Amino acid sequence: MWEYSEKVKEHFFSPRNAGMVEGANAVGEVGSISCGDALRLTLKVDPESETILDAGFETFGCGSAIASSSALTEIVKGMTVDQALEVSNQDIADFLEGLPPEKMHCSVMGREALQAAVANYRGEQWSDDHEEGALICKCFAIDAVMIEETVRANNLKTVEDVTNYTKAGGGCTSCHEGIEEILAVVLAEQGETFESAPVAAGMTNLQRIRRIETVIESIRPQLQADHGDVELVDVDGNTIYVNMTGACSGCQMASMTLSGIQQRLMEDLGEFIKVVPAGQMAQIAKAGA
Amino acid sequence: MSGIYMDNNATTKVDPAVVEVMLPFFTEQFGNPSSMHSFGDKVGRAMKQARQQVQTLLGAEHDSEIIFTSCGTESDSTAILSALRAQPDRKEIITTVVEHPAVLTLCDYLEKDGYTVHRLAVDSKGRLDLDAYRQLLCDKVAVVSVMWANNESGTIFPVEQMAEMAHAAGVMFHTDAVQVVGKVPIDLKRTRIDMLSLSGHKLHAPKGIGVLYLRRGTRFRPLLRGGHQERGRRAGTENAASIVALGKAAELALRHMDYENTFVKAMRDRLEAGILAAVPNAFVTGDVVNRLPNTASIAFEYIEGEAILLLLNKVGIAASSGSACTSGSLEPSHVMRAMGIPYTAAHGTVRFSLSRYNTMEEVERVIAEVPPIIAQLRKLSPYWGEDGPVADPEKAFAPTYA
Incomplete structure (x- = not known):
């Protein structure tokens, strides 16, 4: 009801x-x-x-x-x-x-x-300016016609694009299958095929480590402002070892800073990342062996 | 004022006797039927009895032909997908335009995967053209899936005859019988039906339990693979309490079969006659002479179903509608449209579906409540004049963007 x-x-x-x-x-x-x-x-x-x-x-x-x-x-x-x-x-x-x-x-x-x-x-002629389609996104009340037209007009390619332009799919995400179907149809009209967006895939190890460095470099100025700093020590799969230095070393807030860095890295790389202080490297290596 | 429940094709009240037999399986009889100890053994025995009770209701030859599932939809999906997987060279499915979404949505999806789906049309009374059906039967068809009775109009399809025709052509036959089981006598051993779906909550058992009948010898590929439950045909720990409940409900349904087809039918007929005598511009949809004994589907012209339901609900009457608005879709019921019922009537269809719990007093109260509700809404309708539809309604009111 x-x-x-x-x-x-x-x-x-x-x-x-x-x-x-x-x-x-x-x-x-x-x-x-x-x-x-x-x-x-x-x-x-x-x-x-x-x-x-x-x-x-x-x-x-x-x-x-x-x-x-x-x-x-x-x-x-x-x-x-x-x-x-x-x-x-x-x-x-x-x-x-x-x-x-x-x-x-x-x-x-x-x-x-x-x-x-x-x-x-006023003696004028009124004409309707929109057509209504089946409701796709229930969170933001966006229908199929609206999505189709926006995809066409802006040459959108991914579900994320559609969410950015129309809000559709930005809530509970259960309509993503419906949005993908619309994308597939519209892209097929244009002679293209819809592919679900791969996240940060296809990077070489070197490219990946450089990207991690870039993210960490972008965070450093904030830490330096508080007389702290961070340096990248090693990358082992999904585990990234860093050294917290300066005021950050021994700071009570260090673990929060670490989880902030971890969040930024995950968002940028689109994969699960664990940021660990380099001091734990030996411990973890021993446990692994 | 107590509520009047006339929406039994949607779901039914669990019979108190059914609740009673299932309750111990939550407390003292909690064992896993697969276990070796006595906790499990008792549950296994109770499930065996339930399987036989369902077997008896369906007239199945063997109790091993009964596979317990979680719902009617699971049974439908299992049946259709099994037929496709067991016969990979057959890429066609025959069904009808008026099936339940449990079948239609799956078929739409399979179509995208490259299968060919033939959807048989219906006439204005909701009947199939069997000659058109015969012409589609060939060795490319993996399965025919046709509902035994329609949930909206109650129209019964000749599935026994259709199963014979499929069998003669060497094609598997499945029927979604969720609306028929418990309302109409069934004797599967005398038919050529290979697979049949039923749903517990349509016959006074709880929600969350269903059955797939699978004729012995029918080639089968499980939907869920895993443990050895249901002889490996439906893995997953059994919903023991609900299985026992469904067994009891099946026994009770068999006992009430005559009552359903005499008293319940008489109440339905009285309800229909009473409403049609008092309300102009209303008609019954479906095949009036060949339908479920409990279902009355009445189209009230020039008004919309959800509005009718809200006003009925206000006076304590529960029914359902084929209008677009009750489902959240833009189109009115696919069943009403398939029968060619005009939009001005299709949106105003109301389904009253009765059960053995209804009484003639309730029927009379509904007959008294409906006419003023219809009149009240028609007063608001642009298609309705002082005491009848405006002359040439479709022309008198032709809104922009129609």
Whole structure:
């Protein structure tokens, strides 16, 4: 079952301004019957002041579609037409104390109905500027069409790219398979093949050690500022031996500094790394032998 | 006011007698049935009895044909993947457009791996075209997987006949029977069905237990390999308490089979007739003369299902819907669309599925509650006028971006 807020439930169970407004001079009809949502918004606008005197809705849709329609009419009553155009779908969702991600499109439908009604009042033609696809990322409510278009427009290649551009996949990560499928399709159109990004693979030992050195070099200035220092002693597989010198030597915070270095190395190399004081080298070698 | 539960195709209440028999297997009878000591031995015996109880309900020839799994979905996946692995030269699957996602989603995935999937269409009553099916049967087909009854409309498919046809063509036959087992008599030894899936929680056993029936001699490749449990066909320590529970539930289902097909059916028929008499622009979906005795799928035109469910829930009535919004998808139920039901009705389908725990009093209360709810929502609908649909509804309201 959906987790609807109390406000959504209240507006669904006792909708405000249901039905057509009498003497309406602005009508907006939007939605998609295949998606199961459609809304007719009617407004009565005072031609002198351009104030919305009354608003009414008729909705074919689910609980949150009806609640969003009801909320919309409450929000815009008393506004001028220009003010009403400023109302965003987030405003509608906020008015309802939030909507589940799968239901955000109900608030989008509300905003579109408003734009369509204002266009109708002004004798203009309103056309929808977005297409809606299947919901992929539930954490940030990003649909397939949005991801596809962003991948095409920006020539994206990896799931990480998609997350950086759209936020999709940046939360619980369970939609990564879906994002990979979209990437595979779009890249195939462009004659490319999708490959999951290899992390810091294919480095020679020398390249890897130089990279470790670079990371450690980048940390040194901070330690030197506190009159400490660190030097790389040896690299043995995933274990990296360092010497803490200066003020760092014997400092109570040394182990925290070490784990900070370890974190930076792991992020940079994309692999598991253990940073160990060089003093433990002999001990570990003995235990290994 | 106590709630009225009419969503038994989704899941059922565990029978109190079932709870009673399973409880000792959490406490004193906790042994591993594979162990040599007496702790394990007793559990092994209880599981043997449960296997025989399921065998009896299914009319299977041997109790070794019963493999306990974790759920219906696992049984479906095991059956289909086994057929493909056991016959690597056969790259085609025959199924239907109205299967449960447990089969459809797997088939979509297999299609990406290069398998060819034939999805049989249905007519407006949800029935299959057996001539079209016959033409697809050939030695390239690894398995036919067709549900015995549809979970949404309750429509029953002629799987016994279809299994005969598959057998004659030398093709393995699997049926997802989760909605049928316990509601309709089954006698597998008299059929050519090679594999059958069932799910405990659809017949008053707990969730988390299922069965794959595997006809003796059917070539098989396990999904889970490991220990020797279930004769090496489904490794993993047995869910002993739930297996014992399913055995008891199977025994009870057999005992209530007549009741299901007389009293439960009578309640369903009364519910349907009562609602249709009071609500205009509503109709029953599926094959009315050939369906599960407990299922009523009613399409209410010009309104949306989730809204109906929320209002029903408010008065304590639990049902389900084929609307897009209840599933989080954008399309209404694939089953309703496959039957060609228009969007304005498909979104408004509500499924009432009864069980032996429902009463005629409950049915009458639902008949009284439904009409005002439908009327209330239609008042909000742009497709509805004063007391009927607006003239030419699809034209009178044609929103942008349809």
